[in-house]
Amino acid sequence: MKISAYAKYRLLEIFPGFLVWLTFILAIGLSFWQPIYVIYFIIVFDFYWLMKVVYLTVHLLFSWHKYREASKHDWWQKVQQLTDKNWSDYYHLIFYPTYKEPFEVIDRAFEFLTKSHYDLNKLIVILGGEERDQKNFREIAEKIRQKYSNKFHRLLITVHPKGVEEEMPGKGSNMNYMGRRAKELVDELGLAYEKVIVSAFDIDTCVHPQYFANLTYTFLHHPNPTQASYQPLTVYHNNVWESDPITRVVAGSTTFWLMTEFARSERLFTFSSHSMSFKALVDVGFWQKDIVTEDSRIFLQGFIYYDGDYEVVPLYIPVSMNTVYIGKLRRSLVNQYKQMRRWGWGVEHFPYMVWNFLKNKAIPRTKKIRYLWNQTEGMFSWATAPILILILGRLPLWVIGFYSPEQVVVQNAPIILQWLMTFAMVGLILMAIFGTVMLPPKPKKLPKWQYLVVFLQWILFPLTTIIFGSLPAIDAQTRLMLGGKFRLGFWVSEKK
Numbered sequence: 001m002k003i004s005a006y007a008k009y010r011l012l013e014i015f016p017g018f019l020v021w022l023t024f025i026l027a028i029g030l031s032f033w034q035p036i037y038v039i040y041f042i043i044v045f046d047f048y049w050l051m052k053v054v055y056l057t058v059h060l061l062f063s064w065h066k067y068r069e070a071s072k073h074d075w076w077q078k079v080q081q082l083t084d085k086n087w088s089d090y091y092h093l094i095f096y097p098t099y100k101e102p103f104e105v106i107d108r109a110f111e112f113l114t115k116s117h118y119d120l121n122k123l124i125v126i127l128g129g130e131e132r133d134q135k136n137f138r139e140i141a142e143k144i145r146q147k148y149s150n151k152f153h154r155l156l157i158t159v160h161p162k163g164v165e166e167e168m169p170g171k172g173s174n175m176n177y178m179g180r181r182a183k184e185l186v187d188e189l190g191l192a193y194e195k196v197i198v199s200a201f202d203i204d205t206c207v208h209p210q211y212f213a214n215l216t217y218t219f220l221h222h223p224n225p226t227q228a229s230y231q232p233l234t235v236y237h238n239n240v241w242e243s244d245p246i247t248r249v250v251a252g253s254t255t256f257w258l259m260t261e262f263a264r265s266e267r268l269f270t271f272s273s274h275s276m277s278f279k280a281l282v283d284v285g286f287w288q289k290d291i292v293t294e295d296s297r298i299f300l301q302g303f304i305y306y307d308g309d310y311e312v313v314p315l316y317i318p319v320s321m322n323t324v325y326i327g328k329l330r331r332s333l334v335n336q337y338k339q340m341r342r343w344g345w346g347v348e349h350f351p352y353m354v355w356n357f358l359k360n361k362a363i364p365r366t367k368k369i370r371y372l373w374n375q376t377e378g379m380f381s382w383a384t385a386p387i388l389i390l391i392l393g394r395l396p397l398w399v400i401g402f403y404s405p406e407q408v409v410v411q412n413a414p415i416i417l418q419w420l421m422t423f424a425m426v427g428l429i430l431m432a433i434f435g436t437v438m439l440p441p442k443p444k445k446l447p448k449w450q451y452l453v454v455f456l457q458w459i460l461f462p463l464t465t466i467i468f469g470s471l472p473a474i475d476a477q478t479r480l481m482l483g484g485k486f487r488l489g490f491w492v493s494e495k496k
Contacts, residue, residue, distance in 0.1 A: 010483060012351030016376070017481025020383045020474060027388060031395040038395075046389060057427045059263035060256060063316070064434055067233060067259070070316035075213035076117040085220040090122065090195045091153065092212055093182055093278055097128045097174045098203040103140045105204050105322075108238070110148050112206040118213050123152040124185070128178040131162040132169070156185055164289075170490025172287050172294030175200060179286035186278065194226055196278035200287070200295070204322045205273045206238060214317040215275055226277035227310050229270045229299050233318040234258055237440045241450070243325035245457035247336055250468045251323045252435040253461065262314035267374045269349075270299040270312055273319050280310075292490050293346045300349060303371075304356045308363035340468045344476035345488045347379045383473035386465040432458035 030038045079087045094113070098106060106127070114120065127144060129137030141157045149155045160177040167173040186196055197219055201207075208214075211232065219225045236251035243251075261268050270276075272295055281287075284301040287294040302310040324335040353375060357368045436455045442448075479486040 009351055009355060012354050013348070013483060014481045016347050016350055016379055017477040017479075019380060020477055021481075023380075023384050024387070024392070027392045028395065031392070042388070049385065049389060053427045056260045057430060059260045060427070060430060060434075062263045063259035063314075066262070066314075067316045067318075070214065073210075073214075074117075075210045075217050075317070079213050079217050079220075082217075082220065087216055087220065088119070088122070090197060090216060090219070091191055092118075092123050092215075093186070093196050093198045094123060094125045095128065095175060095178055095182070095198065095200045096126065096203050096205075097171050097178060098137065098140075099130045099171075099174070100133050100136065101203050103143060106140060106144060107147070109201070109203060109206055110144060114148070114151050115209055116207060116212050117209045118216075120151055121153050123212070124154045124156070124182075125152050126156045126158060126178050126182055128158040128160060128174050128181075130160050130169075130174060134159060154185065154189075156181065167289045168291065168490060170292065172291055172297075172490070173289035175287040175294060176289040179281060182278075183282060193279035193282055194277065197275060198278050198281050199273070199275040200298075201273045201319070202321060204238060206320045208232075208317050208319060211315075211317050211319060214315055218313060218315060219277075222313065224309075226279045227302070227306050228276070229280075229302065229310075229312045230275040230315050231258075231262075231268060231270055231312050232273060232275070232315040233262070234272055235318045235320050235438065236323045237320040237438075238322045239325060240323060240439060241443055241446060242327075243323040244329055244332065245453065246460060246464060246468075247323045247325045247332055248435075248454065249457055249460050249464050250336055250340070252431065252458075253464065253469075255438075256431050256434070262316070265312060265314055266370065268312040268314060269296040271296060272321070274298070275315075276302070280306075291348060292342060292488055293348060296346055297349065297352070300353060300356075304360055304363070307360065308367045336468055337472055341472035341475050342488065342490075344379075344382065344473040345480070347473075347477050347480055350375055350379065379473065379477065383470055383477055386462070386470045390462055390466060428458055428461055431461070432456075 027038065096106070096109060110125075113123065113125065116123075125148075127141055129141060137159065145155060145157065158178050158181045160174040162169070164173070167176075186193070197215065199212075199215070215230055215232075218230060222228055233255070235255050236248075240248060240251070258271060274295060276298070280302050281298075284298070284305045288297050288301070291297055299310070299312055324339055325332045326335065350372075353372055357363060357372065432455050435458065436451060439454065442450060476488065479488055
């Protein structure tokens, strides 16, 4: 019997969640049936993760060095001194999609744009709202127009219509609509697509003053700039001092994860706010309008369209965004879980990659294998590793200790595991130090001992890796596995 294309694709969607649940079932079942073998496995698994922590720590140190070096340069001066390229021929097209965000959040993002060490006349800014929030958005957009329309080369306001067929309501469909309206404007201005650099920002993204200069410099020095995306380092400093320790640790963990990926750019996907050539954006048909994770999917669209000749280039100049803290702890923690689950929904890339990699014979096989392995191993580890290490790894010890407490492995395994976890603490201490050093200046109203709090808060890291790491990842992968009414739609993080 011939299997339909839909059934084949559904099998690919089922696979990641099935693998996760099979792992947990085997870990629990074998802990009672063959606990001694599970103990050996846990020791080996923990040792593997210790080596991985060491490996990631080395890459974190490398990226930290690059980050510190990048902050020392006056990139605007370096761009102006270029002799082989004329930077003034290039324009920056900046996207800010919004839905129900307050004026203060949008105004702050625009205010940071105006502080850029760059020629603001080379910036074309697009603010895109939703018809579902039309009255509120029109009022905000008018305030933004009055305040900023004379600051940039152009300011374009768009309203994405609701109820369009084959669209998922959310950021992706809004960005797709904004992209098409932007193309009309670029054509009207007579600009060459190759000389327009796109930056797709979340509405709370506040750019570093040197961001556009650094992006331009990197773009002009790339051997094939139109076939690359450019990923800035994302920090969550907008409201970091007002946030609670838990959301600060989760946000900081995201930054440090991205820094380790920067040092291994062959693994890098676009994430959240990112930049790329307008030519590439037009070539791939803009951001997908029927998915949740359009920010990382846009890289895969370019990778497949250009037969694997597409990459993500790390930018060590940061952009700053909000943590999910909104003033109420319980509600903020719920929002944190939802945000991580939405990011965990990036597992929807796995079936997309397999499906399109099989159809595209021009992409080198080694690249296909590398990206599929990185995606699969990354999503699997995100969902399983913290639970296996911190919870299920203790189960076989308890079972075999109950029946055979005299066995040498029962007596020595906890000691071995404790030593492995102690060595792994080195990476945690580094994150605590770097996270504290990277913070923006402390508000004067806060006491100096708050620095001690933001250092010691990293004690919560093991807990956050389960509650705001494994659990939302398992949730997302299970929903994709079940399909139908369990599938995720786009959820907009509350911002204050």
